[in-house]
Each structure stands twice: as C-alpha cells, then as structure tokens.
Amino acid sequence: MRRGRRPRATIRLAAAAVTAVAALGAAAPAALAGDRGRAPLSCRAAVSDQYPARKTTVLVYVHTAPRAHAAVVARFRSHRVARSGTADRYGNATFAIPVGLAARGFRVWVDATVSIGASRATCQSSFLPK
Numbered sequence: 086m087r088r089g090r091r092p093r094a095t096i097r098l099a100a101a102a103v104t105a106v107a108a109l110g111a112a113a114p115a116a117l118a119g120d121r122g123r124a125p126l127s128c129r130a131a132v133s134d135q136y137p138a139r140k141t142t143v144l145v146y147v148h149t150a151p152r153a154h155a156a157v158v159a160r161f162r163s164h165r166v167a168r169s170g171t172a173d174r175y176g177n178a179t180f181a182i183p184v185g186l187a188a189r190g191f192r193v194w195v196d197a198t199v200s201i202g203a204s205r206a207t208c209q210s211s212f213l214p215k
Contacts, residue, residue, distance in 0.1 A: 128208035130197040149199040
C-alpha cells in the first residue's frame with residue numbers, strides 16, 4: 086500500500102457512517118454534539134419507613150445527579166402531597182411527607198421526577214400505613 090492512501094475498507098466505513106447520520110436527520114448531529122459524554126440522568130427513591138404508624142412523618146430519599154431539580158408526589162387514597170427541591174452536591178434530596186390519618190392498609194405510592202435541563206427521569210417507592 087502506498088503512503089498516504091487509505092484502505093478501501095476505511096473509506097467504505099466512513100461513507101456508511103455519513104449515510105447513517107444523514108438517515109437520522111438534521112437533529113442527530115446537534116444531539117450528538119450536545120451529549121458531551123454524560124451518562125443519562127438516573128433516579129432512585131426510597132422511604133425511611135415502609136410501614137409507618139399514622140400521625141407520623143415519612144422521609145423520602147431521592148438520589149440523582151448533583152444539583153438536579155427533584156419533585157415528589159405522594160398519592161394517598163383521598164389526596165396527594167407534593168414537595169420539590171434541588172439535590173445537593175452529592176445528588177441527594179430528602180422530602181418529608183406527613184402520613185397523617187392515611188387509610189390503613191392502602192399503599193401510598195410516591196412518584197419522584199428529577200430533571201436537569203431537558204433531561205428527565207422518574208422513579209417510584211411506596212409505603213403502607215398501619
């Protein structure tokens with residue numbers, strides 16, 4: 086092989102890559118350029134007590150990316166309780182949800198949503214008042 090010439094296989098691969106990007110549309114290069122190698126936004130939620138007594142408070146722990154916006158909604162049988170805030174520099178956010186006089190034996194689902202810019206992730210946890 087002469088110096089300065091690329092093998093035909095390399096040229097074919099490059100042409101295939103250009104064709105694939107063109108098939109994705111004009112938005113694909115912009116999306117790829119904006120990614121900058123970051124991992125997708127993650128979300129984990131947990132409660133401090135899965136079987137709390139009535140008239141107590143449950144803490145909801147959310148773990149995500151540092152400084153992400155976090156919001157939780159606890160879905161009780163007759164109402165909903167919403168809280169929101171920002172994760173700390175370690176990606177942790179804690180929200181207090183009053184159990185109050187929640188219906189015994191009715192599972193309360195806690196939905197958490199975290200976001201940074203246009204990236205969004207959701208997760209769930211639950212507790213069962215006794």
